[in-house]
Amino acid sequence: MAGIPPSKSDRREQAREKAAALRAEQLKREARGRRITLLSIIVGLVIVAGLIAFVVISGNKKVNVNPDASAPTTAVGINGGISFGADGVAGTSNDGAIVVETYLDFLCPWCAKFEAENTANLDEFREAGEITLVVHPISMLSGGDKTAYSSRAASAFAYVADNAPDKALAFSTALYTNQPPETGDGLSDDEIVDLAKGAGVPEDVAKAAVGNQFADWAILQYQEAAARTELLDAQSRFTTPTIVIDGEKFTGNATSADEFRAALETAIAGGGSTPADDANADQ
Template structure:
């Protein structure tokens, strides 16, 4: 006689099935936990890798940007101011992040204050330069006027990727820095030999050739090195931004909206760019009666 139930002590079929299910469930749960851990690790690895990639890219970009240096000497106002006898006003270099120092116009009212914002790729600037450069030079030589020239580079992306506008403005700054007496001649030759908008423009070797053609005689090796290194690139960008964002000093004109922007005693010239007689009349009108009676009447230079 058997006491206490089944005599063989083995689990029943139902018990075995329940045990298998329990074990399978435990295995599945452990696998899910493992999968979750793997996903967390994977996401963390991807994030870390992404941060590393971003850091590398940032480092490359930072290393590719030259440090911001001082601006060119003789352009503390963001322009070259030329006075009687075509003599440029000497100023120290504008330090990084320093604000430009506006030139003070003649207080007597007997000298016309001409300020020109130009882009060396701008065909309208070339028209104005061709028509008026010689008569402006005559006025300034005699002391009837001063002229302040501000190179800007608003057409940097209009030269098939060569950034000619920026490079030309940098070259002008190089000449202003090392050979300020030759700046006006170099400014003129850049317009005389102006490439068409939308083309690649002159390469650096050609720009250095224009330095020679303009008759620059001093510090040419330093100027050429300055052109090769685009030494004043950061300054050109900053000064252009100041011109287009404003305010413009000594005028009610808020900022330049195009080139050329020509101001005479703070008043903007909006007449024909290729008519020297019209510009001469505007100079007389803007300068006022004192100017017209105290100085020689400016006459347009003879053609040819």
């Protein structure tokens, strides 16, 4: 027996119920969409806030360099560098000798190669009283960050120059011999302390050397050097190592001991340095 077909009023009621169900489902979808949108906005704001905080913190590290930062007391050499005379003690000089300036970053691989090849030459002529060595420990590869390795190492060297001046050159050699990769965080403060102690620096001085007292000064040393056009290369860049012999930039092969020695001998003889090509410079 066939069922009784729904009445017109029943069909209308069913239609209303179906429409209500569809509307309820639509409202659920819209509510879900609003929640997702709101959550996305919140996440986005958190990310933006984090980025702003990162930029501010990074900017504070890089920008807040004190233009009147104190230099180490041993920075009595030409252009504010740390001078070394015959006895190898920071803050001393050789009367009547030509001046050899080195602008070096303790994180620069080419600077380490320069030191490895030419420390013997520099020591020989310095100890003979024929040159005064003036070291500029600059923070170039830090990008202006006072907590980066270039800044920390330069500051530690400057502190040792002031407080254990007869150990500064040995400490410098230790920093280059144990140079970390150019990328990365560099040596830790504890590792720098150990290197200083290994170079004969008293323990109390070694521990205090990582206080970053001269980080601002090391960054300023770089900024001042980079502003001197006579120190720039053919592309108007300041690179490391930069060596100045008797007032003339050495543009020869910084990792050739023979070439560098010849330039020193020429300058000592009164003829000035005779640089060749501008090679082996770190950006």
